[in-house]
Amino acid sequence: MGKVAVGAAVVCAAAAVAVTALVVRHRMRSAERWARAAAVLRELEEKCATPVEKLWEVADAMTKEMHAGLESEDVSKLKMIISYVDKLPTGDERGLFYALDLGGTNFRVLRVQLGGREGRVVRQEAKEVSIPHDLMVGRSDELFDFIASALVKFVDSEGEDFHLHSGRQRELGFTFSFPVKQTSVASGTLIKWTKGFNIDGMVGEDVVSELNKALQRQGLDMQVAALVNDTVGTLAGGRYDDTDVVAAVILGTGTNAAYVERADAIKKWKGPLPGSGEIVINMEWGNFSSSHLPMTEYDTALDVESLNPGDQIFEKLISGMYLGEIVRRVLLRLAVQTALFGDNVPPQLEIPFVLRTPVMSAMHHDTSADLKVVGAKLKEFLGISSTSLKARKVVVQICDVVAKRGARLAAAGIVGILKKLGRDGSGMRRTVIAMDGGLYEHYTVFRECLHGALNEMLGDEASSSVVVNLTNDGSGLGASLLAASHSRYLEQS
Numbered sequence: 001m002g003k004v005a006v007g008a009a010v011v012c013a014a015a016a017v018a019v020t021a022l023v024v025r026h027r028m029r030s031a032e033r034w035a036r037a038a039a040v041l042r043e044l045e046e047k048c049a050t051p052v053e054k055l056w057e058v059a060d061a062m063t064k065e066m067h068a069g070l071e072s073e074d075v076s077k078l079k080m081i082i083s084y085v086d087k088l089p090t091g092d093e094r095g096l097f098y099a100l101d102l103g104g105t106n107f108r109v110l111r112v113q114l115g116g117r118e119g120r121v122v123r124q125e126a127k128e129v130s131i132p133h134d135l136m137v138g139r140s141d142e143l144f145d146f147i148a149s150a151l152v153k154f155v156d157s158e159g160e161d162f163h164l165h166s167g168r169q170r171e172l173g174f175t176f177s178f179p180v181k182q183t184s185v186a187s188g189t190l191i192k193w194t195k196g197f198n199i200d201g202m203v204g205e206d207v208v209s210e211l212n213k214a215l216q217r218q219g220l221d222m223q224v225a226a227l228v229n230d231t232v233g234t235l236a237g238g239r240y241d242d243t244d245v246v247a248a249v250i251l252g253t254g255t256n257a258a259y260v261e262r263a264d265a266i267k268k269w270k271g272p273l274p275g276s277g278e279i280v281i282n283m284e285w286g287n288f289s290s291s292h293l294p295m296t297e298y299d300t301a302l303d304v305e306s307l308n309p310g311d312q313i314f315e316k317l318i319s320g321m322y323l324g325e326i327v328r329r330v331l332l333r334l335a336v337q338t339a340l341f342g343d344n345v346p347p348q349l350e351i352p353f354v355l356r357t358p359v360m361s362a363m364h365h366d367t368s369a370d371l372k373v374v375g376a377k378l379k380e381f382l383g384i385s386s387t388s389l390k391a392r393k394v395v396v397q398i399c400d401v402v403a404k405r406g407a408r409l410a411a412a413g414i415v416g417i418l419k420k421l422g423r424d425g426s427g428m429r430r431t432v433i434a435m436d437g438g439l440y441e442h443y444t445v446f447r448e449c450l451h452g453a454l455n456e457m458l459g460d461e462a463s464s465s466v467v468v469n470l471t472n473d474g475s476g477l478g479a480s481l482l483a484a485s486h487s488r489y490l491e492q493s
Contacts, residue, residue, distance in 0.1 A: 040337065062415075083282050091240060097171055111125055124480075186486070228478065237473065301329065355381060429465065
């Protein structure tokens with residue numbers, strides 16, 4: 001072999017050794033990255049763990065806070081707002097009733113013809129109206145005149161299938177989804193505007209009075225019979241369909257719960273107790289907080305960076321507004337510390353709330369062998385064009401941990417309510433929870449995990465008496481039913 005050939009062989013051998021070394025180093029770096037990723041996932045699973053003992057600690061804390069909130073104001077994270085709703089619909093209601101649902105950039109008007117126990121909901125119609133932005137930051141009379149004028153047009157379109165009893169004024173259930181201090185079933189003062197509204201001079205004013213004055217200015221013979229929170233409306237709608245309904249829970253973008261309480265158990269109640277002996281309590285349970293809640297560094301950072309740090313802790317753990325954001329924060333840490341999606345951190349992954357819970361749900365429910373949906377969603381919403389199957393499996397695992405923690409905590413909250421009502425043990429009568437919200441309705445894994453946790457906590461015998469029923473449109477139909485159950489003409493029906 002000549003010198004040239006020997007030299008070439010040496011060069012080739014050296015190159016082969018170098019390539020092998022590069023491959024080995026690459027494999028070692030890859031193994032180290034996956035080891036770090038596995039450590040992050042283990043830590044997440046440990047801190048999000050919700051064994052049944054932990055769930056009972058949360059449930060007990062919820063019950064304790066409920067008692068405190070009924071004793072007096074400002075001593076509990078739960079506001080336990082008295083709704084003044086002391087008559088839930090029975091199914092006997094008859095007549096024509098309206099509802100107005102104001103809670104964002106659109107509002108909805110609805111009418112329903114009730115036919116008593118036999119006819120039930122004979123017919124209903126609804127219309128949605130957009131609110132011009134200038135009215136959201138203008139004067140109160142301009143906003144309420146715009147709403148009243150829309151109601152006038154809606155009433156004018158009343159067909160022959162709707163019948164108002166002769167000599168009666170039209171009555172309205174008013175769902176007003178802003179913070180309000182309720183002073184009676186048909187009055188309440190605005191605490192503050194949210195959701196982009198900022199109208200001077202309205203804070204501290206009675207919102208029902210403002211609407212009634214606008215109705216009068218528009219020449220519409222209609223009166224507000226009930227001022228309604230959407231969760232209380234869900235409870236009303238549920239009770240109309242099933243007399244065993246004792247509570248309502250909303251699990252959607254936000255979350256809340258309401259339930260039927262004995263009036264004599266409400267120590268902060270002032271004045272004579274209602275004849276029915278019962279009052280619906282709007283818990284505002286999204287603001288529940290306890291040292292027993294399983295919190296992670298991602299939850300703490302989310303809270304600190306939010307518009308309301310220290311508030312709505314329970315909501316930030318279980319509601320649709322936040323679940324996808326928690327997943328994004330975990331993925332960002334993995335991208336930075338373990339190069340889960342390559343050497344460069346995807347810029348879109350650094351944008352807060354870019355990963356919405358419906359996208360998280362779609363990835364979580366992906367059953368394809370190669371997790372095709374996960375790959376497509378990561379590309380569409382996070383700009384990650386190429387991912388390994390191993391990385392996609394990590395994404396699904398994170399979704400699973402975050403969703404199941406939220407569902408199990410929501411179940412613990414429900415058990416806390418059942419415990420307050422004395423319905424958490426064996427031998428209890430049938431107990432129904434009216435449920436509304438897109439998170440519960442559309443996120444199958446979340447819903448099934450919530451049911452599983454209820455069974456796990458209560459045991460087979462007690463859980464067989466607890467039913468969770470999906471009840472849609474508490475803010476519309478529920479509000480009109482509350483107008484009916486609190487109608488001034490009730491004795492004449």
